[in-house]
Amino acid sequence: MPELPEVETVCKYLRKYVINKTIKDVNVYELKILQNITLKEFKKNIQNQKILQITRRGKYIIFLLSFSTLISHLRMEGKYFYYSEQKFLKFHKHKMISFCFNDNDILIYSDTRKFGTIHYFLNHNFKNNNPIKKLGIEPFNTNFNELYLKKNWLKTKKAIKKSLLEQNIICGIGNIYADEILFLSKIHPLSVTNKLSLTDLKKIVLATKTILKKAIELEGTTIKSFSSFQGKFSGHFQFNLKVYHRYNQKCFNCNFLIKKIKLSNRSSFFCDHCQIQKK
DNA sequence: CAGCGTGTTGAGGA
């Protein structure tokens, strides 16, 4: 579900509700959510820590606590819910973890497919550790430009669509926005990555920044199940999608029909007529 | 009932 704009939106709402709250206790319902720490150690350490800051890196949400760091990934369907009453806990069939604050408000992480993860560090030194360590550049970083891509894609022969999804080069782009970026850049998803010209790379950079910025403004894309917070805030970027999910519909530029192919088992939508393939 | 999927990882093979 969530790509950079959706995660950014979730962060925005989380900040609104839980900044400066102190965690009293935590309940873990699905042990597998904890990636790098035992339940015992986690529970012991997190008590009485205050949430100082909430930031995003790639598709990860980073909770900076008084003396530790909690890093959450929503994978496909993870969602946060916030309540002032404990009784709402029982309505969440797929909850993986819940936090209870000093004022007895609660934050629930719910995930129907249970793919979500939490990494927990006993300090603030998370940047030099996985999963954050392996992430590539942020799309809004000023150093993200055509020269960065040229350098990193010099030897990359795979399809450009796949390259865009590699989080260790650029982080935050997922299947939806990759298709949209390539459409706006007029580049075919099967184009060989290192055959792209500097001009093409420049187009990709510009399209990436433009699309992600717009999607953040519209609070993300709601196709199937995405809601950013409390299950009731959904995005509006779906009304701005130019190719994604538009199979067999007319291209907004040229009226040819949008095509759909499978690339690494993921759907790719594109316009065969507008998007040029470099072999 | 079978197939699908907005994400990530690892195995196995070419």
Added chain:
DNA sequence: TTCCTCAACACGCT
């Protein structure tokens, strides 16, 4: 090394 496909994770939806 590099790249690919497939499976796994688990569930609701079509």
